[in-house]
Amino acid sequence: MIAGHASLAARRAVRATPLLPYACGLLFLLGSVLVGLAVGPVHMGLGATVESAVGQLPFVHLHSGLSSSDDAILWQLRAPRVVMGMLVGGMLALAGASYQGVFRNPLADPYLLGIAAGAGLGATIAIVYAQGAVSSYDLIPLIAFAGGALAVATTYVLGRSAGAGRTATTMILAGVTVMSFMTAAQTFVQQQHSDSLQEVYSWILGRLDVAGWHQVALVAPYVAVSAVAICLHRRVLDVLSVGDEEASSLGIDVRRARLTVVVFATIGTAAAVAVSGLIGFVGIIVPHAIRLTLGTSYRLIIPLSLLFGGGFLVLADVVARTIMSPAELPIGVVTAFCGAPFFAVVLRTSKSFT
Amino acid sequence: MTALSLDSVSVALGGATIVEGISLSVEEGEWLTLIGPNGAGKSTLLRAVAQLVPFDGAIRLEGRRLGELGRKELARRIAFVPQSPLLPPEMRVREYVLLGRTPYIPTFATERRGDHEAADRALRRLELLELARRPLRTLSGGEQQRAVLARALAQEAPVLLLDEPTAALDLGRQQQVLELVAELRLHRQLTVLSAMHELTLAAQYADRLALISGGRLVAAGPPREIATRELIAEHYNARVEVIGEGGDPVAVIPVRRR
Numbered sequence: 326m327i328a329g330h331a332s333l334a335a336r337r338a339v340r341a342t343p344l345l346p347y348a349c350g351l352l353f354l355l356g357s358v359l360v361g362l363a364v365g366p367v368h369m370g371l372g373a374t375v376e377s378a379v380g381q382l383p384f385v386h387l388h389s390g391l392s393s394s395d396d397a398i399l400w401q402l403r404a405p406r407v408v409m410g411m412l413v414g415g416m417l418a419l420a421g422a423s424y425q426g427v428f429r430n431p432l433a434d435p436y437l438l439g440i441a442a443g444a445g446l447g448a449t450i451a452i453v454y455a456q457g458a459v460s461s462y463d464l465i466p467l468i469a470f471a472g473g474a475l476a477v478a479t480t481y482v483l484g485r486s487a488g489a490g491r492t493a494t495t496m497i498l499a500g501v502t503v504m505s506f507m508t509a510a511q512t513f514v515q516q517q518h519s520d521s522l523q524e525v526y527s528w529i530l531g532r533l534d535v536a537g538w539h540q541v542a543l544v545a546p547y548v549a550v551s552a553v554a555i556c557l558h559r560r561v562l563d564v565l566s567v568g569d570e571e572a573s574s575l576g577i578d579v580r581r582a583r584l585t586v587v588v589f590a591t592i593g594t595a596a597a598v599a600v601s602g603l604i605g606f607v608g609i610i611v612p613h614a615i616r617l618t619l620g621t622s623y624r625l626i627i628p629l630s631l632l633f634g635g636g637f638l639v640l641a642d643v644v645a646r647t648i649m650s651p652a653e654l655p656i657g658v659v660t661a662f663c664g665a666p667f668f669a670v671v672l673r674t675s676k677s678f679t
Numbered sequence: 680m681t682a683l684s685l686d687s688v689s690v691a692l693g694g695a696t697i698v699e700g701i702s703l704s705v706e707e708g709e710w711l712t713l714i715g716p717n718g719a720g721k722s723t724l725l726r727a728v729a730q731l732v733p734f735d736g737a738i739r740l741e742g743r744r745l746g747e748l749g750r751k752e753l754a755r756r757i758a759f760v761p762q763s764p765l766l767p768p769e770m771r772v773r774e775y776v777l778l779g780r781t782p783y784i785p786t787f788a789t790e791r792r793g794d795h796e797a798a799d800r801a802l803r804r805l806e807l808l809e810l811a812r813r814p815l816r817t818l819s820g821g822e823q824q825r826a827v828l829a830r831a832l833a834q835e836a837p838v839l840l841l842d843e844p845t846a847a848l849d850l851g852r853q854q855q856v857l858e859l860v861a862e863l864r865l866h867r868q869l870t871v872l873s874a875m876h877e878l879t880l881a882a883q884y885a886d887r888l889a890l891i892s893g894g895r896l897v898a899a900g901p902p903r904e905i906a907t908r909e910l911i912a913e914h915y916n917a918r919v920e921v922i923g924e925g926g927d928p929v930a931v932i933p934v935r936r937r
Contacts, residue, residue, distance in 0.1 A: 557787040563774070564781050568765035574729050575834070576754030576782035621769035621814075624789070 346619040350632030354411070357636035361407040364643050366650055367398055374399065401537060409535045409544070410642045411635035413597040414607055416548045418634025420590040420597075421608025422615075422626050423555050426562035427583045428493045434608040435594040438500040438587070439476035442507035444598040447472020448528050449511050453518040465528065466543065466599035472507075473595035477587075479503050493569075493583070530655030531602035533642050544596045551593030552631055558586050562623035604638070604657045606664040611637055614671050681742075682707040682838060682870040683728065688736035690723050697723045699894040700736070707837075710864060710871040712885035714878060714905070716915050720894040721874035722762060725840050728872065729759040740838065754782035758831040762842040768816035772826050775815060776801055779833030801833040805859065821852035828859065832867075839864075841873035845880065853877070857884045878919075878931040882906040890914060902928050 420435035447468040484499035690698040727734040780794040845853035882902040889899040
């Protein structure tokens with residue numbers, strides 16, 4: 326009787342979709358978006374922002390009381406930036422969680438396989454050599470994307486050829502090698518053209534300073550595709566956590582699963598990095614905060630990383646553009662500055678961490 | 680009927696031959712234990728059967744070569760418990776046992792009702808229902824070993840491979856785990872192939888022993904033929920006494936040279 330009861334309770338606990346964490350994630354994201362829309366040099370007020378947002382929905386006729394110029398600021402300047410923050414933040418957190426899963430390494434972040442160094446080199450080359458030639462605003466993301474993807478591909482080829490074992494560790498070491506090389510090349514190019522130093526640095530430190538919806542549309546498809554692909558692998562990531570051999574004896578093609586997740590995480594991250602530069606910490610802090618507070622299964626961590634990562638970066642961007650207003654702080658500085666203490670607090674207060 | 684047959688199986692890893700031309704067969708419902716000194720190739724042979732290392736020769740499962748079976752199909756027929764399984768510390772016991780259902784779940788899907796029921800059966804069988812919601816790291820060594828067995832059991836495979844199932848356990852726990860395997864075997868008609876270095880327990884629980892030394896099969900047969908003073912002296916380089924009861928070995932005891 327008691328055993329039966331316990332079984333039922335246990336089953337219910339696992340089988341029911343845990344709604345609370347998702348509700349938390351959605352609320353957090355929604356709240357962050359509203360704050361992101363409302364806060365700026367031109368004060369809108371939360372109420373008017375909500376009214377204007379509702380008014381944007383099809384079939385709803387509602388006048389927010391915002392002037393047409395305020396409305397333009399809201400929808401042509403702030404909204405694309407907020408959406409970009411959601412996409413980039415969600416993607417970085419998702420990619421971080423994925424890398425931590427496939428490499429079983431809690432310190433893995435989206436930049437583990439050299440993507441940041443590759444994108445940095447690409448962006449530096451674009452800034453230094455293509456200045457003025459073409460509209461560098463369009464060229465930088467393209468070459469940064471190519472650089473990031475090239476770096477990860479090199480890491481993969483190197484990792485495969487290096488070890489007979491082709492283990493996760495070989496891959497990480499190959500990543501370190503590629504990263505060092507590309508960083509050296511980037512520094513070399515940058516030092517030769519010290520006149521572009523300012524611009525290169527501002528790219529490297531990351532920003533969400535987007536020019537309207539155009540760039541959002543550029544990134545969104547990549548993020549969407551990789552988010553769907555990775556979400557489909559969320560159970561596989563749980564199986565991988567028991568080790569390559571056991572996952573294999575459970576019927577998983579470990580190498581293919583790892584490669585697929587890495588490829589999609591890389592595509593999404595490369596797109597995010599291409600438009601936003603290098604925004605550190607998001608990929609480590611967000612998945613770990615979820616792990617420590619809401620649950621340790623990748624089935625939960627993967628989708629929640631999208632929600633919380635998106636919200637977190639939108640809020641970080643609010644800080645970045647208001648704290649020294651009218652000047653802007655690079656967002657990477659904010660994520661590291663707010664992120665590190667936040668992470669320390671989570672570590673301290675969490676019961677489940679030993 | 681023969682459940683598992685090995686036909687001159689050899690394994691070479693990193694240029695060194697670890698297992699050389701071993702032929703063996705395990706009958707359905709039988710418990711065969713591989714014994715032999717450290718480095719004899721017991722674990723490697725088990726890993727070859729689990730398709731975790733490349734091998735030469737043929738391994739057949741119910742007459743079909745392992746290579747013919749798909750990865751998932753194989754996982755539905757052979758469950759493997761490694762010597763030191765990796766236990767994600769924060770994973771709950773029930774989530775862990777549910778991973779055993781992986782071969783039945785389509786790649787991008789999640790568990791269905793039947794999978795939850797199978798996991799519940801395994802948890803009940805190994806008396807883990809009370810611990811189902813505990814994180815793995817809070818379990819004792821014996822409880823962890825039971826959780827690993829439950830995961831293998833949830834796999835509902837007719838063949839169970841156990842690599843040193845009692846390595847990290849105290850005497851009482853060793854007995855409990857082996858009794859459990861013996862019971863499961865009768866209850867579920869499991870075929871068990873295990874590797875053990877604890878000779879007394881191996882002799883007590885297995886139907887047959889296969890002595891492996893230097894990667895080769897020395898002898899295979901009922902414990903009374905294999906767990907003998909002479910064979911152990913020769914291949915373990917040890918002085919032992921074998922205490923028997925009605926001809927069957929009950930204990931293998933090391934004897935100090937004086």
